[in-house]
Amino acid sequence: MGLTGGLTRRELVAAFLGAAVANASCRKERPRAQVPGALVDRAVETGHRLRPGSGTAPLPRAKEIQNVEVLIAGGGVAGLSAAWRLRGAGVKDLLLLELDEALGGTARSGKNAVSAFPWGAHYLPAPLQDRGPAAKLLHEMGAITGTRDDGTPEIAEQLLVCEPDERLFYRGAWYPGLYLRAGASADDLAQLHRFERRMVALSALRDGRGRKVFAVPLEEGSDDAEWTALDRISMAEWLEREGFTSPRLRWYVDYACRDDYGAPAERISAWAGLWYFCARRDGEKENAGFLTWPEGNGRLVRQLSSSLLPKQHRTNVLVHTLEPKDGGWLAHAWDAQKKAPLGFFARQVVFAGPRFVAGYVVAPWRTARPGFLDAFVYGPWAVANVTLNQLPLGRGYPICWDNVFYESRSLGYVVATHQREVATDVGPTVLTWYYPLDGADVRAERQRLLQADYNAWEALVMADLRAAHPGVDDLVTRIEVMRWGHAMIRPVPGFVWGGARTKAQASIGGSLHFAHSDLGGLALFEEANWHGVRAAEQVLAALGRSVSSWLG
């Protein structure tokens, strides 16, 4: 069977997931019925109409121009956070436009008869301190139930990831945790211990001004050169330098980088790698764990969106041009559903899309493209939601929230029904399977992502699951796959503290402001949320409204 580029199933699996999965799952090339399903990404075609020379005619412009006080282009977490902040300040004349058919960006979620499920971001680490905009949002939705004397938040128990939380599949059996302890040598364990002690020490570090070195959002942390120098080397180089050679530890750090940043330690800056291990703790004090919901961060999207009235947001609308006019901005847009042009004039605009889109949309940048735009690198991902008529069986430790295959290039799967308030594990479920295309050449990786069709992704998902769950073929009823071409900003060495990020945050003419997780350099809810609120507060200041900041 030719699947992609004439590869056999076995070759395809070996190329995407590694030889171990291919050996375990494709021993018998016996014909099997394909699981029904589909690719569900739609926005790619519309989005590509932005690109010059994409072969399509330039989009027409509307004759009628609608006035709006504040326009937000982009309905992901950053745009929604900006809207949430503006609504919190009582701004009414507000319009948010989203290209996709649903709000949320990579925090979008879906739902079927069995369960809600995430299409991307699926958890939020509990804030270390009860302050800042993310904590405020969690209060609003009842996820933080109180504040302790030491300033740490009390989190609603049912929202923290239920035990058992994580397990690892290795050569025929599941083991608890994400570090492979089974068969670890004394040296492996000694290195793990030293690594953990090192992270505890780094997480407690303060700079000369008393700022935590690794903080959430990273703007709150230290920008002292002493630490930001770590951004210039890769996490793999840092491990090497510090004498961390244990293959299991390297695997663990690699997994962390691939899971949070979409690329292995050799392609991620050491500063970002260390941030991952140190930002959510302060010395011995750890945060309360991960908050999660069946729909993942779709729950947070719902909370942010609930601040908007129906007339204040539209989906399926692509803002393709922003032109300065009379101290404000003219926004030309395309209604992808009605296939009709739209035009707006806004006094204030928040552009809440990624930099690679801003380069096409902000009209002055088309002729004078700022150099900092080229520093932004985005990694592609595939996410599959797999519906099963019951939980899959496996040997060893029981099924967890996060289930990872040690010998696969995928990130494993998360169980959407894990947080259900029921005490039985009988019945259908949805598993969300993650695969980052983590090669250095992101353009080639994007091609690889889009060339693989449903047949290929179905074969990959099933091969990955089959290796750990014999008999899973009989349980899977449907697979849906989302291909994210630009899933997340990649904190490659030199990016986070290289200057481009700070330059890209500057507003234009006091009326066009920018918000997105890429401005934080890390594709995380807290970054997108913080930059959304920051941009909204710039809008409020420009509109002359005096408000107290939510950022502090």
Added chain:
Amino acid sequence: MNRSLLFLTVLVIATCGLVYELIAGTLASYLIGDSVTQFSTAIGVYLSALGLGAYLSRFIERAVARRFVEIELAVAFVGGISAPLLFLCFSFTGGFRVALYLVVIAIGTLVGLEIPLLLRILKDLVRFKDLVSQVLTFDYAGALVASLLFPLILVPKLGLVRTSLLFGLVNGAVGLWSTWLLRPALGEVQRLRLKAVGVCALLFVGFVMGERLTWFYEDQLYADDVVMAKSSPYQRIVVTRGRRGFSLFLNGHLQFASVDEYRYHEALVHPAMVYAPSHRHVLILGGGDGLAAREVLRYPDVETITLVDLDDAVTTLGTTWDELAEQNGHSLTNRKLKIVNTDAMQFLAEGDGKYDVVVVDFPDPNNFSLGKLYTTRFYRLLKRRLAPGGTVVIQSTSPLFARQTYWCVVQTLEAAGFWTRPYHALVPSFGEWGYVLAAPEPRSRVHPLPPGLRFLDDETLEGMTKFPPDMSRVPAEVNRLNNQVLVHYFEEEWRKWD
């Protein structure tokens, strides 16, 4: 002599031979675990036994056809009873591995004898090169048939025991049939046919009773006779009977023994009932056997009982199986009682009715699913469903065998904002057993005990709260959804006793 029919015989005996071999391998990996090792050693032993059989065939010099039929009947018998025999060995004796390899060697040797003998029978009828080619073709074709049938049809449809008996039967039938096929070479056939019929009849009876045989070997895992066994989507339910009455097991864990369950259930139900100012509306979580409900119904002023049990197989058993219905005083068919077959946590989270007394009688927290039913989250949901003045009682494992587990339940209830009154009672089938009476505010006793109790009186009721030093309170963490410490405590502590 019809040659093509003889080759068909080759096909059948080859199929049967491989099926026996697959059964032995599968059984070994079922019962011992480690499927790769078990399968490959079983196959290795089988193949070498084939060689042994082939070697031994040279010592058969006379009456080759007759020996051939006899060997076929022997294969039919040994192969046919192999699976039930091995199951029995597993239940009865410690020597399962020895039995397994003996059976594999016996079958392998006998099957190994078959083909050389057959070749010798046919050597005068067929040219040698055709003979070898055709016999081996059918032999390998038979292996293919077996390897396809076994995983696709036989195991899923029939199970191992009946597959083994069925193929023994087929094998025996071929033996019987070959008494006609080889008639000229056999001499006197009456006795041979009788033997064949005997083997077939034996295996046929076994096949028909196969269902009950499965039951029979489960019997051996329990001390008493198994009188009822069924599987629900959630658990395996087994009832056993001995001289002192009957017992109910869920997934192999004893739930009650009829001889002393009154101690367990009186101690479970009455403290909560006499400490609650009102007991008009009672909720029982778990307790699908109806025995706790029987105790609740001793109070005439009880108006409604809501019994929430996940598994309708258990509540059906308590309703329709006469002996249990008698034991629970037909409580499950009482008009005051309503059965709700749903998840207890979901029931608490999704409803809003209030109850005066809640009896929590779940299985011990031996896995993460059950562990959820002992968390602060669960107890907070429970508190929300209590009427003013309401009380709760929780069966909380043994404070003697699982001391930290027991006190962890107390600690967790307190962390969820409950006042607690821990107590314990001796239930011989279980040992020292622990309960926790709890309420949102401290309470004291307001009602007398009902008449007719066999275990509890006023003095016993007071005495139960005293914990001797070996059961007294030990520090424990709070059991939450995101740590499930209780499951870890439980596993650790019971491991010492098992």
